[in-house]
Amino acid sequence: MPLNGSLGLRSTLGAALRAARARLASELLSCWRINTFFPKAQQLGFTLKALDLVSLGTKHVRNALSEELYLRTGRDVTRPAAIFAEVVERCNYKCRYCDYWRRPNYRDEMTIDEWQRALASLKEFIGAYHVEFAGGEPYIKKGFLDLLRFCRDNDIHWGVTTNGGAYLNKKIVAQTVEARPFNINISIDSTDPTIHNYSRGVENSLSEIVQGIRNVAEQRRAAGLDFPIIIKPVVHKLNFRRLPEMVDWIQQIGATALSFQPVEQGTQEVEDELWIGESEMDDLIKVRDELLRLKREGAPILNGETVLKAWPSHFRREKAPKEVMPCRVGMRNYFIRSDGRLEMCWFFKPIGNVRTQTAREIWYSEEAQARRKETVACDKLCLFTCLAQRTLQDKLKMGLTLLTNTKVA
Ligand SMILES: C[S@@+](CC[C@H](N)C(=O)[O-])C[C@H]1O[C@@H](n2cnc3c(N)ncnc32)[C@H](O)[C@@H]1O
Ligand code: SF4
Ligand code: SF4
Numbered sequence: 001m002p003l004n005g006s007l008g009l010r011s012t013l014g015a016a017l018r019a020a021r022a023r024l025a026s027e028l029l030s031c032w033r034i035n036t037f038f039p040k041a042q043q044l045g046f047t048l049k050a051l052d053l054v055s056l057g058t059k060h061v062r063n064a065l066s067e068e069l070y071l072r073t074g075r076d077v078t079r080p081a082a083i084f085a086e087v088v089e090r091c092n093y094k095c096r097y098c099d100y101w102r103r104p105n106y107r108d109e110m111t112i113d114e115w116q117r118a119l120a121s122l123k124e125f126i127g128a129y130h131v132e133f134a135g136g137e138p139y140i141k142k143g144f145l146d147l148l149r150f151c152r153d154n155d156i157h158w159g160v161t162t163n164g165g166a167y168l169n170k171k172i173v174a175q176t177v178e179a180r181p182f183n184i185n186i187s188i189d190s191t192d193p194t195i196h197n198y199s200r201g202v203e204n205s206l207s208e209i210v211q212g213i214r215n216v217a218e219q220r221r222a223a224g225l226d227f228p229i230i231i232k233p234v235v236h237k238l239n240f241r242r243l244p245e246m247v248d249w250i251q252q253i254g255a256t257a258l259s260f261q262p263v264e265q266g267t268q269e270v271e272d273e274l275w276i277g278e279s280e281m282d283d284l285i286k287v288r289d290e291l292l293r294l295k296r297e298g299a300p301i302l303n304g305e306t307v308l309k310a311w312p313s314h315f316r317r318e319k320a321p322k323e324v325m326p327c328r329v330g331m332r333n334y335f336i337r338s339d340g341r342l343e344m345c346w347f348f349k350p351i352g353n354v355r356t357q358t359a360r361e362i363w364y365s366e367e368a369q370a371r372r373k374e375t376v377a378c379d380k381l382c383l384f385t386c387l388a389q390r391t392l393q394d395k396l397k398m399g400l401t402l403l404t405n406t407k408v409a
Pocket of ligand 3: 327328329345346347374375376378379380381382
């Protein structure tokens with residue numbers, strides 16, 4: 001992809017602005033339509049959430065513009081737009097597809113003070129943002145709840161992806177809800193305890209997580225909040241046939257929506273017992289089609305249709321189609337590792353370290369410039385990662401799904 005196209009800066013910006021305005025206008029129109037036709041959207045809180053959506057849309061328009069500018073002219077005014085924080089590598093579960101819990105040694109973790117400085121430095125650079133905490137298991141990081149309170153007090157939207165085990169403890173739940181989450185993602189692989197407990201390597205874990213979700217939902221109601229609780233199943237050979245039944249089930253247990261993630265390679269168990277092979281592909285396609293049908297009928301499934309449709313290609317280890325090139329992770333991803341290393345893509349070297357550098361220094365550093373060029377030119381076309389880079393339209397649709405499915409107290 002040439003970085004210096006023939007179009008001048010002004011016409012490039014002009015064309016991109018017009019396209020962006022048209023997209024935003026059509027999305028806002030959809031918001032209005034939702035308000036008119038979906039009674040739930042009339043409930044208290046809709047206006048505020050719609051405003052959040054508008055602000056999300058505005059930010060994404062700015063990011064989309066700067067990405068186009070970079071691709072066409074090489075001028076770099078990109079900013080971090082997808083922020084992840086791996087607060088810890090250690091874990092208290094033993095999932096069969098995951099290697100975090102079995103690492104022979106762990107990197108030197110940043111302290112909570114260092115995390116606070118890193119997040120504050122990013123805020124100074126890009127203003128308000130959303131950070132998704134994960135790990136390892138974030139709740140076993142000492143001082144994690146202090147970090148959540150820091151985010152609340154500094155206007156940093158936060159979400160967390162957790163195995164959910166900590167929510168059996170009502171004190172932890174109360175402190176989590178008091179820190180005003182933007183979203184809580186909980187990993188559950190099946191409605192069937194045998195499948196879930198086996199995949200996650202912990203006996204009785206499903207019943208404990210379900211009780212934990214009830215605790216979160218109860219506390220959320222008591223606090224008058226309505227953040228979504230999103231269930232994230234890993235899709236694999238042992239659970240895929242029973243995924244459609246999760247749609248009703250997650251709502252019965254007090255959760256809001258589903259976001260599926262096809263299993264990635266990485267452990268011996270994935271190779272030996274979890275990968276979906278050619279002999280099961282017809283069944284996978286049937287399940288996938290059923291999920292697509294449910295989604296079109298309004299089921300709270302957050303994955304975009306393109307990503308759901310790509311499941312067979314993922315398990316056939318095919319590359320992403322050329323049309324999704326160039327890869328955009330280098331223009332948006334800001335992935336802070338537990339020891340402060342900053343990455344844009346797992347397959348490339350870090351671009352700096354938040355322990356010793358400010359966010360702005362790292363983002364426009366020589367390392368970052370080099371990585372940005374490498375990732376834009378990357379033809380690895382890793383299917384899942386690239387397709388998961390949602391477009392503005394996908395993100396707004398996802399927002400609307402949450403908007404119309406979140407239960408308001
Ligand atoms: C690495 S975990 C960290 C957060 C937390 N410990 C949890 O399990 O939710 C983040 C997400 O990645 C998923 N995951 C782990 N290994 C995976 C794999 N090999 N393929 C796809 N998803 C995976 C987990 O189920 C979880 O939803
Ligand atoms: S709970 Fe999360 S980090 Fe821990 S082993 Fe499972 S997937 Fe990995
Ligand atoms: S195509 Fe995949 S591997 Fe290459 S930069 Fe993008 S996300 Fe990373």
